[in-house]
Amino acid sequence: xxxxxxxxxxxxxxxxxxxxxxxxxxxxxxxxxxxxxxxxxxxxxxxxxxxxxxxxxxxxxxxxxxxxxxxxxxxxxxxxxxxxxxxxxxxxxxxxxxxxxxxxxxxxxxxxxxxxxxxxxxxxxxxxxxxxxxxxxxxxxxxxxxxxxxxxxxxxxxxxxxxxxxx
Amino acid sequence: xxxxxxxxxxxxxxxxxxxxxxxxxxxxxxxxxxxxxxxxxxxxxxxxxxxxxxxxxxxxxxxxxxxxxxxxxxxxxxxxxxxxxxxxxxxxxxxxxxxxxxxxxxxxxxxxxxxxxxxxxxxxxxxxxxxxxxxxxxxxxxxxxxxxxxxxxxxxxxxxxxxxxxxxxxxxxxxxxxxxxxxxxxxxxxxxxxxxxxxxxxxxxxxxxxxxxxxxxxxxxxxxxxxxxxxxxxxxxxxxxxxxxxxxxxxxxxxxxxxxxxxxxxxxxxxxxxxxxxxxxxxxxxxxxxxxxxxxxxxxxxxxxxxxxxxxxxxxxxxxxxxxxxxxxxxxxxxxxxxxxxxxxxxxxxxxxxxxxxxxxxxxxxxxxxxxxxxxxxxxxxxxxxxxxxxxxxxxxxxxxxxxxxxxxxxxxxxxxxxxxxxxxxxxxxxxxxxxxxxxxxxxxxxxxxxxxxxxxxxxxxxxxxxxxxxxxxxxxxxxxxxxxxxxxxxxxxxxxxxxxxxxxxxxxxxxxxxxxxxxxxxxxxxxxxxxxxxxxxxxxxxxxxxxxxxxxxxxxxxxxxxxxxxxxxxxxxxxxxxxxxxxxxxxxxxxxxxxxxxxxxxxxxxxxxxxxxxxxxxxxxxxxxxxxxxxxxxxxxxxxxxxxxxxxxxxxxxxxxxxxxxxxxxx
Numbered sequence: 001x002x003x004x005x006x007x008x009x010x011x012x013x014x015x016x017x018x019x020x021x022x023x024x025x026x027x028x029x030x031x032x033x034x035x036x037x038x039x040x041x042x043x044x045x046x047x048x049x050x051x052x053x054x055x056x057x058x059x060x061x062x063x064x065x066x067x068x069x070x071x072x073x074x075x076x077x078x079x080x081x082x083x084x085x086x087x088x089x090x091x092x093x094x095x096x097x098x099x100x101x102x103x104x105x106x107x108x109x110x111x112x113x114x115x116x117x118x119x120x121x122x123x124x125x126x127x128x129x130x131x132x133x134x135x136x137x138x139x140x141x142x143x144x145x146x147x148x149x150x151x152x153x154x155x156x157x158x159x160x161x162x163x164x165x166x167x
Numbered sequence: 168x169x170x171x172x173x174x175x176x177x178x179x180x181x182x183x184x185x186x187x188x189x190x191x192x193x194x195x196x197x198x199x200x201x202x203x204x205x206x207x208x209x210x211x212x213x214x215x216x217x218x219x220x221x222x223x224x225x226x227x228x229x230x231x232x233x234x235x236x237x238x239x240x241x242x243x244x245x246x247x248x249x250x251x252x253x254x255x256x257x258x259x260x261x262x263x264x265x266x267x268x269x270x271x272x273x274x275x276x277x278x279x280x281x282x283x284x285x286x287x288x289x290x291x292x293x294x295x296x297x298x299x300x301x302x303x304x305x306x307x308x309x310x311x312x313x314x315x316x317x318x319x320x321x322x323x324x325x326x327x328x329x330x331x332x333x334x335x336x337x338x339x340x341x342x343x344x345x346x347x348x349x350x351x352x353x354x355x356x357x358x359x360x361x362x363x364x365x366x367x368x369x370x371x372x373x374x375x376x377x378x379x380x381x382x383x384x385x386x387x388x389x390x391x392x393x394x395x396x397x398x399x400x401x402x403x404x405x406x407x408x409x410x411x412x413x414x415x416x417x418x419x420x421x422x423x424x425x426x427x428x429x430x431x432x433x434x435x436x437x438x439x440x441x442x443x444x445x446x447x448x449x450x451x452x453x454x455x456x457x458x459x460x461x462x463x464x465x466x467x468x469x470x471x472x473x474x475x476x477x478x479x480x481x482x483x484x485x486x487x488x489x490x491x492x493x494x495x496x497x498x499x500x501x502x503x504x505x506x507x508x509x510x511x512x513x514x515x516x517x518x519x520x521x522x523x524x525x526x527x528x529x530x531x532x533x534x535x536x537x538x539x540x541x542x543x544x545x546x547x548x549x550x551x552x553x554x555x556x557x558x559x560x561x562x563x564x565x566x567x568x569x570x571x572x573x574x575x576x577x578x579x580x581x582x583x584x585x586x587x588x589x590x591x592x593x594x595x596x597x598x599x600x601x602x603x604x605x606x607x608x609x610x611x612x613x614x615x616x617x618x619x620x621x622x623x624x625x626x627x628x629x630x631x632x633x634x635x636x637x638x639x640x641x642x643x644x645x646x647x648x649x650x651x652x653x654x655x656x657x658x659x660x661x662x663x664x665x666x667x668x669x670x671x672x673x674x675x676x677x678x679x680x681x682x683x684x685x686x687x688x689x690x691x692x693x694x695x696x697x698x699x700x701x702x703x704x705x706x707x708x709x710x711x712x713x714x715x716x717x718x719x720x721x722x723x724x725x726x727x728x729x730x731x732x733x734x735x736x737x738x739x740x741x742x743x744x745x746x747x748x749x750x751x752x753x754x755x756x757x758x759x760x761x762x763x764x765x766x767x768x769x770x771x772x773x774x775x776x777x778x779x780x781x782x783x784x785x786x787x788x789x790x791x792x793x794x795x796x797x798x799x800x801x802x803x804x805x806x807x808x809x810x811x812x813x814x815x816x817x818x819x820x821x822x823x824x825x826x827x828x829x830x831x832x833x834x835x
Contacts, residue, residue: 005223013294013298032298033291034290034291034294036248036260036283036286036287036290037248037249037250038247038248038249039249039250039252039258040222040223040249040251057223063293063294063297064293066290069247071231072227074231089301124305
């Protein structure tokens with residue numbers, strides 16, 4: 001069976017682990033549990049009538065305590081760049097990280113995930129750069145790990161992009 | 168190889184799995200594997216293991232490890248933590264290390280539940296704290312934005328009020344009415360101080376400007392500040408039947424300077440006097456004094472009011488939103504501002520009950536070092552009055568009249584500023600938003616633009632940037648750009664400066680400050696460009712410059728055209744007067760009147776207007792005198808215009824016919 005490695009990237013506490021848990025186990029925990037290191041999960045999904053095993057690398061968020069090792073990204077077919085729109089800094093950090101990843105790994109399919117859309121009234125990010133990204137063809141998905149909204153869509157659109165990518 | 172006993176000891180903890188990497192790409196256990204290895208990867212009894220197949224994380228790490236072993240690298244290659252999960256869902260935090268040991272390529276995998284848990288607790292606490300900090304910072308930012316919005320909204324009507332009072336004071340008012348207007352102006356100034364105090368207290372609090380060493384090293388003449396404040400408050404105290412006294416023993420301390428800037432020291436005195444005014448009974452006295460404390464100077468305000476409540480502490484009195492038990496209508500910002508400011512300068516502040524009756528509010532500031540005894544030249548914090556003396560708005564500007572564009576989306580504020588500037592003698596054009604301001608700039612090329620910072624669409628900063636860009640592209644002389652904002656804090660000033668503005672004026676604007684900013688002497692270059700020996704008055708030159716937006720070619724064309732045309736029209740008027748042709752008189756006078764306005768020939772305008780009216784009313788009495796008045800003034804204008812723009816050749820030849828014609832119409 002075809003296997004594809006997906007990395008979950010973004011600042012700490014943006015909801016990477018929650019998105020994986022929602023996607024793999026249909027579980028959501030309100031309490032924030034910080035991730036140390038890496039946790040790998042798998043899920044088989046149909047993509048274009050083909051069964052694909054998604055190997056999900058939930059990588060700790062970057063902050064003053066931990067920096068991400070680029071070696072974790074080796075063999076990656078795509079990544080979800082997760083942002084918490086209630087914290088504008090996470091968008092800036094995500095876009096800076098995306099630049100570093102592109103420099104290290106080349107052009108790899110990625111999706112910008114605006115998580116926590118169940119708290120959209122609290123969003124504080126500037127949507128202009130998001131619209132600009134969308135305008136240039138970048139896929140942006142609004143998700144809520146809490147309600148499940150957009151979660152399947154985010155992974156499935158990335159899976160499709162990975163399958164159709166030459167990377 | 169270490170002795171078997173060491174392996175046994177390590178493995179007995181069931182924490183470590185040791186493997187040797189072989190050339191075939193497989194791993195052989197170097198000792199009995201711990202139970203968790205079996206739980207995770209079912210390795211029991213195998214001697215040649217494909218570990219990369221057991222875990223995606225290990226697969227990734229082993230690629231790196233093989234490169235490490237191949238390079239014969241010294242030291243240890245660590246994987247960092249990762250978490251594996253067995254079939255029951257139990258999680259195993261692991262860390263792998265690759266190294267060379269006694270010629271063997273060794274892979275060590277440790278199961279570290281305790282270390283992992285401890286580290287997770289530390290990181291969790293740290294990240295929770297970071298999240299809290301982020302949230303607090305965002306809350307503070309939101310409050311700051313809200314505060315600025317409130318300040319802006321409060322400032323707008325205040326601007327209008329103050330402008331109204333200033334304009335009213337220009338009128339001839341009955342003494343009673345003038346007194347009311349002065350009271351209104353004083354109270355609006357007081358409200359302005361309160362708003363600014365509010366803004367500064369919060370700004371200082373938010374910025375955490377606690378160190379006296381931060382910012383500008385300035386000093387203030389404490390006695391001057393006290394005297395100014397007392398002078399300013401005397402009317403308010405007198406109105407309430409309270410005597411405000413300057414303590415008589417000040418003089419020996421004359422010139423003593425303290426750390427601090429004068430406008431804020433004024434405000435501290437103002438807040439303390441405001442406080443004394445509220446609590447002093449009619450017929451009592453309030454005394455402002457100064458005491459020498461060696462390295463410090465103490466200023467005090469003594470009142471004869473009820474004194475401080477026995478249960479109140481200084482901490483409470485000077486706290487943010489701190490109020491006494493019987494303090495209606497005050498939110499407790501004034502004294503908080505005093506405390507914040509005094510402490511920022513390294514001073515102290517306090518309040519005590521006096522022996523007989525009343526209270527003493529005092530503040531103590533360090534004496535300024537000798538080298539900072541004087542404010543730096545041009546410093547904005549020199550000992551200028553905190554509340555400027557009302558300017559005489561009827562006075563004409565010292566220099567030339569200016570063409571000014573006033574941009575503000577608030578119609579009342581805009582119109583009041585326009586009126587103030589027009590009263591001053593300037594030519595003023597209004598603009599309702601940034602786009603209109605930019606269009607007016609391009610169309611009129613004004614010398615000055617007064618731009619509100621907060622306008623919908625294109626804001627003041629964007630307008631300033633666009634204007635500076637256009638000036639750079641066209642090489643035109645830079646206009647004076649004055650920002651106009653309810654928030655004129657240091658940060659706002661910095662932004663305004665970056666956008667290319669020359670100054671930022673706080674709302675409500677002080678006309679005197681504004682006049683000083685915009686009424687600079689005409690640049691030497693423009694004076695030098697005047698024709699040598701020109702006798703034309705500066706007023707005419709300035710007016711023409713305005714009317715043509717500084718386009719000298721256009722001005723010359725207008726003058727040449729006028730000089731060529733007006734004798735014919737003057738003759739027409741003369742003929743119409745002599746023949747009593749009413750329609751002809753009205754028509755000729757009307758057409759000539761328009762031309763006069765271009766040259767600001769007010770006397771001619773009036774004469775032509777009168778002649779036009781006579782024609783329309785078929786009234787010829789006095790028409791001849793009016794014509795001569797017109798002809799004489801035009802003769803003057805002609806001389807001045809010719810001096811301003813001398814003809815390139817044969818001036819006398821071209822000059823003569825028109826003079827003849829004027830004279831021919833000048834028979835009395």
